[in-house]
Amino acid sequence: MTDPPPSSGPIRLSVLLVEPDPKGVEVYESALRRVDLSSRLLVLATAGQAIDYLAGRAEFADRTRFPVPRLAILDLARHRDAGLEVLRWLRGQSPPARPSIVCLLASASDPDCALAWELGAHSCLVRAADPEAWARLVHLTLEYWLAFNLRPGDSI
Numbered sequence: 001m002t003d004p005p006p007s008s009g010p011i012r013l014s015v016l017l018v019e020p021d022p023k024g025v026e027v028y029e030s031a032l033r034r035v036d037l038s039s040r041l042l043v044l045a046t047a048g049q050a051i052d053y054l055a056g057r058a059e060f061a062d063r064t065r066f067p068v069p070r071l072a073i074l075d076l077a078r079h080r081d082a083g084l085e086v087l088r089w090l091r092g093q094s095p096p097a098r099p100s101i102v103c104l105l106a107s108a109s110d111p112d113c114a115l116a117w118e119l120g121a122h123s124c125l126v127r128a129a130d131p132e133a134w135a136r137l138v139h140l141t142l143e144y145w146l147a148f149n150l151r152p153g154d155s156i
Helices: 026-035 047-055 080-091 112-118 131-148
Strands: 013-018 039-044 071-075 100-105 123-126
Touching: 013 026, 013 047, 013 080, 026 039, 026 131, 039 047, 047 080, 071 080, 071 131, 080 100, 080 112, 100 112, 100 131, 112 123, 123 131
Parallel strands: 013 039, 013 071, 071 100, 100 123
Antiparallel strands: none
């Protein structure tokens, strides 16, 4: 898991990313810095770690240090089994333990889109092959879900 960035104020929002490859994290970190909302990226390598985090179990029991994330990004294009395992677990949880869920797909015709929606995903996006387009998509996704999207109980 990445450490939270130094901050003069509290961490308001966090993003959970299930990503076993450290190189796959860089574009998210860069985009989150550009969105700049006192947020942090929580990177976990396995579905089991992500579920423990979301459940507040084991090393993640302290919700002050490990708050329920605002957004979970599950890359079904690269890590299908892990993403679907987390989605299936989340489906049975009550709203306080449920972040907004964005799933990344290999193509617009990917049959996992229907399955992801059925399991409770809030959005499915096609993972861009071009690095610049991919960085822009990640930035826009984080900006929308962290800065503009309202959830029950949010204040403006």
